[in-house]
Every structure is written in structure tokens, then in C-alpha cells.
Amino acid sequence: MKMKIAGIQKDSIVDGPGVRLAIYVQGCSHRCAGCHNPETHDPAGGYEMSVEQITAIIEDSSCIDGVTISGGEPFEQAASAAALAAEIRRRGLDLVLYSGYSFEELLEASVVNAEIGALLQAGSLLVDGPFIIAEQNFSLPYRGSCNQRIIDLTLSMKEGSAVVSEYGPTRT
Ligand code: SF4
Numbered sequence: 001m002k003m004k005i006a007g008i009q010k011d012s013i014v015d016g017p018g019v020r021l022a023i024y025v026q027g028c029s030h031r032c033a034g035c036h037n038p039e040t041h042d043p044a045g046g047y048e049m050s051v052e053q054i055t056a057i058i059e060d061s062s063c064i065d066g067v068t069i070s071g072g073e074p075f076e077q078a079a080s081a082a083a084l085a086a087e088i089r090r091r092g093l094d095l096v097l098y099s100g101y102s103f104e105e106l107l108e109a110s111v112v113n114a115e116i117g118a119l120l121q122a123g124s125l126l127v128d129g130p131f132i133i134a135e136q137n138f139s140l141p142y143r144g145s146c147n148q149r150i151i152d153l154t155l156s157m158k159e160g161s162a163v164v165s166e167y168g169p170t171r172t
Pocket residue numbers: 028029030031032035036037038040071072073099100101129130131
């Protein structure tokens with residue numbers, strides 16, 4: 001299965017807790033004003049990689065605390081992102097997800113889209129919501145604007161409502 005990728009960053013310390021392999025997907029319909037990655041918006045841009053190729057890079061990455069799938073908008077490639085997420089979890093690695101959609105929007109979408117549900121189930125944390133330039137705050141960990149939340153996905157999926165986590169994966 002193929003994914004449209006904007007780039008892959010090894011040893012990122014800004015895309016979630018610890019040292020992470022960050023996968024930035026290509027394509028995002030949110031088009032937030034002030035987005036730091038406008039080159040990721042065009043779904044025709046970037047390059048294709050198979051889930052197997054990305055998994056091989058993950059396996060070659062030693063001393064990482066986990067993997068992050070960011071964007072772009074990962075949930076607009078939910079089928080391939082869910083397949084990659086399954087490979088990440090199969091290897092016992094923690095997964096952080098970013099989305100311009102809110103947790104509530106994604107949960108509602110998961111009722112009719114099983115891949116969105118599978119992606120939510122695989123993540124430990126979700127940084128949710130669009131970047132809002134009027135709410136920009138440089139001191140926030142792992143996010144750019146105050147409206148964005150760090151959601152504890154493990155607890156939120158169990159409870160069916162958003163549980164905010166300020167830091168850290170819940171899986172060990
Ligand atoms: S959701 Fe993220 S990648 Fe997409 S436009 Fe907004 S800030 Fe940029």
C-alpha cells in the first residue's frame with residue numbers, strides 16, 4: 001500500500017515526547033493561515049512510498065522513543081496510515097498522531113470509516129485541531145496554537161470522549 005509523503009525526520013524532539021521518527025504525509029485540505037508546512041498542502045506534491053519502505057526505515061531507527069505521523073493531514077490518507085500504524089504498534093513502538101481535525105470530528109467519522117477508527121485505536125496521543133494563528137503560542141510543547149490539544153487516545157477511545165493529556169504516552 002502506498003502513502004504520499006512530504007518527508008521523514010529522524011531523531012525529532014518536537015513531534016511528541018522523547019526522540020521520535022517523524023513521518024510527514026503530503027496533502028492537507030485544512031490550509032490553516034500561518035501553517036509552518038505549506039509545502040505539504042498540495043496532494044499532488046511530495047513523493048510516494050510504500051508502507052513496507054517506511055516500515056524498513058522505522059526498523060533501521062535505533063534509540064527512538066516512538067514514531068509520529070504528522071502532516072499534512074494523516075487522516076486524509078487513513079487507509080495507508082492505519083496500515084503503517086499497525087506495523088508500528090506490532091513492533092511495540094509508541095505512536096503519536098497529528099490532525100487538523102478535532103478528536104470529536106474524527107470519532108464521528110470513524111463510525112462510517114473503519115480506517116479512521118483503526119488509526120485512532122493505534123495511537124497513544126493525538127495533537128488535534130487546526131493551527132489558529134490568533135492563538136499562536138511558542139511556549140506550548142508539541143503544538144503551535146492554544147486551541148490544539150494533546151489527547152490521550154488510549155483513554156479517550158475507551159471512554160468515547162476526549163481526555164486531555166499534557167504529556168506522555170500511556171502505553172509502556
Ligand atoms: S492541519 Fe496542520 S499541516 Fe494542515 S494546514 Fe493546518 S497546520 Fe498546516
